[in-house]
Amino acid sequence: MGGPLGFIGLGVMGEPICRNLLRKSGRPVIAFDLAAEPLERIAEEGAAVATSVADVVTGSALVFLCLPSAKHVRSVFENDGILAHANPQQIVIDLGTSSVKQTRDFARALQDKGASWIDAPIARTRQAAQDGTLSVMVGSSPELFAAVEPLIRCFATDVTRCGEVGAGQVTKILNNMVLFETVNALSEAVAVARRSGVESKLLLETLSKGSADSFALRNHGLKAIVPGIFPERAFSTAYALKDLSYALELAGDAGLHLRGAELIGSLLKQAIDAGDGDAYFPVIAKLIDRGTR
Template structure:
């Protein structure tokens, strides 16, 4: 492992804060900035050196890592708020945000036009993965930039995959999460159907988890209480991966689907369902909580009347 780099980390929220702390533990000097004071304070407690601004971080850094809510925030920071101008020539910019593929390519162009190197490297694994440093990074950019970034990604995660040129990391992320969103809806619908047919949750799980229905949404993030004790369903759907984040990712996937002219009917429908769920009861729930929405919208209820008995 290459230690001793100076890293600017901008965006120290639920994901960025633990990721920056992992870099500190790996022996790097990490300068941090976030517009939310409590996030900056929490990062400081983990060994991150607070800075007065994003540009102040970048001015001293060998590498700049960003973890921001949207492409709009990334592009504004790069273009309008002086981040690229503040950095030394040749600085490596790693954007770990999940943003639109087109925005990722624009950010890459802006960084390289300013004399820097760039990599888009969104993550999978959620807050739990950020805290445990077990994230998966999907990287887009040149092989040289990926090689330069790899030791840092290894400090924050368990696996890094070079997916191709600029924007390819974002493409891989939204394709992966389209699979995940669709599969969670399918698993949830199957459990609600099972309830209406008199199946217990455990019986359906025992069959599907060892048969052709097996998938991550079932065996790791099971949407009903009981079969997988560590799933959010057993803690009132407190988020591991929040429904609004799934809605955001599926919205990005839907944008890409329409732009590319792909006939992805399930992906588009999943985006609609998650947008509705995240805008209502799912606003503060894990994305697996969509099972409750499916149950409530299902016809009169054996599913609703038998819910407690089916979960036993």
């Protein structure tokens, strides 16, 4: 599986991932994005710049996608894109969080051409993408996993094969669902503490020493909810609602009613309606602190 690597999508996470591939894989990289600035920066690192999705696909043995949503993935898959130009033996790796049904549909379509689709959604922060310490959940055959794992480890320290195609997406979607529900619980705890005479930073630092400790507490809680910092260009409320919709879709297909997930969906939508769609998703703490009854 030699030859150039293709990379489509140089956003907040994609650009540092692509940079790590350039620096560590030992392979040439062909990159494409609709924005000129990240393309210029990645070209300075030594990447070749493509003028279209088709150029990336025809010029690469393996193509990474790092796009915001299932809609964006569908756009590059169709419309004179991946499906039209994929070669036999080519591998496409989707690093974004996307619909499980769409993932499996695309895998079947590529299989008909002798090519392969792997879902490998990423987890952790922008800093982790820069440091090459992401966690990646992979859906693929064992043979394909063995072939691509060394490349994924150029930007990840934890790489887990979760099962066949689609299993990576299932795992990542549920990871995010649990995260969103945990952030809601933290937001509720902070709101009650502030009204009950306990300082919120002290509360979460104390909880971190016991059974309520979590990654979400130490990062989303102490670094966002307590100081009230919800920047743009982070994991937005709109993206969170998109990912939660995939979890609710999975639950519906399984015949399950997830009351906690539905609650978080309503809070995320309220935050978007209040003008916070582009803000870091723990901004739901503002709604809870104001009272949502």
